[in-house]
Amino acid sequence: MPGHLSTDILVVGSGIAGLWFALRASRLGRVLLITKKSDVESATNYAQGGIAAATAENDAPGLHASDTLATGAGLARPAIVRLVTETGPALVRELHETGVGFSTYVDARGREQFDLGQEGGHHRRRIVHAADRTGLEIERGLVRAVKSSGQVMLSEEHFAAELLLDDSGRCVGCQMLSTDSGEPIVVRARVVMLATGGIGQAYRHTTNPRIATGDGIAMGFRAGARVANMEFIQFHPTSLYGSDINGRAFLISEAVRGEGAILRTRDGEPFMSRYHPDASLAPRDIVARAADAEMKSRGEDYVLLDATHLAPELIRRRFPTIHQTCLESGIDMTKDPIPVVPAAHYVCGGLEVNEWSETTVSGLLAAGECACTGLHGANRLASNSLLEALVFAERAADHLVEAGIPGEPGDIAVSLLLPEDGAAVRRAGALREELQGLMWQHAGIVRTDDGLRHAGDRLAELCEQASSLGRAASVPCRETVNLLEVARLVVTSARLRPESRGLHYNQDHPQMDPGFARDTIVDRARIA
């Protein structure tokens, strides 16, 4: 028999979205925050560049909004972009006051100012950062704030396996598994917030940590929520070639190019000016495709990121982690160009939410990378995702305070999970490896109609093979099932868009088609 727990608000995930929401929602009642690994383990923890907000005197939310809209390739929603860019600066200051130590300096008038970084697609310096460890600092600061609030029960090593719905289709909790003991536990809640992050582990090469298996998107989708824009996957152009740190490629932040580093081919040619007037600071999709094209046409495994002309002192002060990690790989970036390759980095799509973070399932909220708010459209402007997570976590909590949380759920039927078995876990591992290769090859930086069709057919077969894994009380089995689910969502959405727009590039339809200037919405009826 599974154990039982009850809470007012259940939060799944301890990245920036889950932690900020838990902190803000704790005014309303008992909050239980569960997270599948240790408290800080999340994509947030590895963010380097920073969080974008118009805080400088020469900047304004309107300028930040125009940069965001220009990058979104016709699909970023102007009202949402305005809302995020206008509320962002005050919230970033609050984050700082909550104990997140961003890099600052004291100006000539004796006032503390953020030390702002520059990144591609931004026409002002507006990246608030903590050296190149912004995410780590956010996690540390927010976990500390949540723990010291005394209002949130934070439960590490607990995996949300499936959402629970009552007869009316309202979300009333989840089944979770203790990752230590495998014990299933039923959690009843009046409202559930999914803040489970992205899907990078669906690809062979990714900057995302192992937790990024699309659990929230897959669970929400299975519970009936609509999913939007899953074809828009951002590939970061510069991950350290050959690096594999616990399942993720080490990222060389865009801020390095922001400070003047130049992309070159292996024989030293600076190639980006052939692709875009902003050269190495062009939007990420253009840089990733250019690097991919150069590598393919020359038969080379990587391109070079050259920061050797920058002052060594600037590199060591501004990029201590990157400098150190490169040194550990035998590269002194003050003297040697860094070998880099593109890797899957961010999903712009996710569970469709309104301006209060409500999904299309009653009682179910989503924020952060697992949600699709309309901010990014077809492409994400650098450093806008931490901001989006913060703004929408805040709005979700504010709205709950205003509207009140729903009443106690009634009785719910729970289907029992089968005990974990070794053979199933091995099968899950093999399926995961095949799907990662399939996605990298056919649903990656450059796509084709045939490739997408092949990926769709093969994924359907893999889902068939994985059907029994979906009932297992096993984290690896359930993660594989979730990865298959989100991979199918990516491929289905990509096939519904026979054009190229933003992050979705299909060689058979290389132009943008105004007829497709709309979101791609998928629900269970459409994928079945």
Ligand SMILES: Cc1cc2nc3c(=O)[nH]c(=O)nc-3n(C[C@H](O)[C@H](O)[C@H](O)COP(=O)(O)OP(=O)(O)OC[C@H]3O[C@@H](n4cnc5c(N)ncnc54)[C@H](O)[C@@H]3O)c2cc1C
């Ligand atoms: C290397 C790297 C660098 C980046 N740099 C930047 C940057 O500079 N600026 C920027 O704006 N964005 C950056 N991004 C993107 C940004 O970090 C993420 O989009 C953002 O942190 C997502 O926050 P989140 O709270 O939605 O999810 P995450 O931070 O990923 O947190 C998800 C949480 O959910 C938990 N979880 C997942 N599934 C389950 C489950 N089934 N049960 C229980 N818990 C679960 C995870 O353990 C984790 O705690 C970067 C991403 C990476 C990978």
